[in-house]
Amino acid sequence: MAASSRLLWASRAAAYLRISTFPRAFSTVLKDLKYADTHEWVKVEGDSATVGITDHAQDHLGDVVYVELPEVGVSVSQGKNFGAVESVKATSDINSPVSGEVVEVNEKLSEEPGLVNASPYEKGWIIKVKLSDSGELNSLMDDEKYSKFCEEEDNH
Amino acid sequence: MTHGRSKAGSLAGGNDAGDACNGSEEQLLRCTADNWCVINDGTAPPTIVMGVSGRVSELVKIQAVLQDQVPVVRRFSGGGTVIVDQGTVFVTVICNKAAVAGLQPFPRDIMSWSGQLYGKVFDRFGEFHLRENDYAFSHRKFGGNAQSITKNRWVHHTSFLWDYDVKNMDYLKIPKRAPEYRLARNHTDFLCRMKEYMPSRSIFTDGVIMALGEHFSVQPTDLQTVLSDDEEFVPSTKLLSQHDLEEIVYSKESLRV
Numbered sequence: 001m002a003a004s005s006r007l008l009w010a011s012r013a014a015a016y017l018r019i020s021t022f023p024r025a026f027s028t029v030l031k032d033l034k035y036a037d038t039h040e041w042v043k044v045e046g047d048s049a050t051v052g053i054t055d056h057a058q059d060h061l062g063d064v065v066y067v068e069l070p071e072v073g074v075s076v077s078q079g080k081n082f083g084a085v086e087s088v089k090a091t092s093d094i095n096s097p098v099s100g101e102v103v104e105v106n107e108k109l110s111e112e113p114g115l116v117n118a119s120p121y122e123k124g125w126i127i128k129v130k131l132s133d134s135g136e137l138n139s140l141m142d143d144e145k146y147s148k149f150c151e152e153e154d155n156h
Numbered sequence: 157m158t159h160g161r162s163k164a165g166s167l168a169g170g171n172d173a174g175d176a177c178n179g180s181e182e183q184l185l186r187c188t189a190d191n192w193c194v195i196n197d198g199t200a201p202p203t204i205v206m207g208v209s210g211r212v213s214e215l216v217k218i219q220a221v222l223q224d225q226v227p228v229v230r231r232f233s234g235g236g237t238v239i240v241d242q243g244t245v246f247v248t249v250i251c252n253k254a255a256v257a258g259l260q261p262f263p264r265d266i267m268s269w270s271g272q273l274y275g276k277v278f279d280r281f282g283e284f285h286l287r288e289n290d291y292a293f294s295h296r297k298f299g300g301n302a303q304s305i306t307k308n309r310w311v312h313h314t315s316f317l318w319d320y321d322v323k324n325m326d327y328l329k330i331p332k333r334a335p336e337y338r339l340a341r342n343h344t345d346f347l348c349r350m351k352e353y354m355p356s357r358s359i360f361t362d363g364v365i366m367a368l369g370e371h372f373s374v375q376p377t378d379l380q381t382v383l384s385d386d387e388e389f390v391p392s393t394k395l396l397s398q399h400d401l402e403e404i405v406y407s408k409e410s411l412r413v
Contacts, residue, residue: 060262060264060265061262061263062263066234068209079307081306086207086209087263088263088264088267089207089235089263089301089302089303090234091208091233091234091303092261092304093305154260
């Protein structure tokens, strides 16, 4: 396949799969999610949000060996830490991209913390939040902005 | 870098107990906005210090610890289990994200930076390596690292084995998660003592401050004047009580305390 055809095929496949593509091999970034500059993602459905860390984050963190989860029922605030992951002898705070109440935590991460690495946007989700202020989403990045942000950080 | 260098306070922490030392560092990380280097030269009494997720029953010989009343502290950072005593020198660097230009706040990036920093301190005394996440002369470890990374700041702390009492190592089990280069060696074959490579502790600690001086403008300060009585701050660093340890012994499952 000629290079231009390959690129076109890749772009169409990516659009179908709702994945953003880039000329170089960057971390996966999904459309329809919002992103914080501390590398957390949020998926909003009505007044409910699911939160996790991005592919860029899990790649830079290394193998996650432990996830410190909050209790169900606690409040989270945009930009404030609510839990932590441990990898490569480091604990790293996880900061909430939204404010609200934690309604569910991913208990599977207690036994399988590696899900954060293997499936950061799906099986590796961390908390579900009942949003208290959906207006906060406007301060988050979309997939394109976040991709550029990651590119700038990696090239610094 | 000689223009616009970040400032760093250097604190001699003295001879603090393990929980006091770690708790102070946690407070400096979470409650101040400055860059710090804290050097704690020796800990009394010998104390076991565990990382945030370590399972006590898997890493520590609890019965012996209870019998000999060895304090066990759970620190706020990641990493493994150490037993620290008068021969251990703790060096902690606490930095704002922006303090080192271009350094992303992720574990391997910070470790790479610190490895280069300590390379300047140790290169002339032995074959210094950053091996996986440890500082080693050749294949023998003399410094273990742990980190904690928040939104805008990070801590990199190292327990350096200036000297160690091999009897104290008997309180620790060989961990399941061990670096590859350990190759199942016991503590005695895996570790080395810095005093066999360097003439004095002060040459070591002065060397650290000098190496930091290439990145920061360093000012010595007293730890007690820096830490306020911030009653709102509750450290996660915890000294495990006798009751905590006994619960683990008698529990059928591994409890995290």
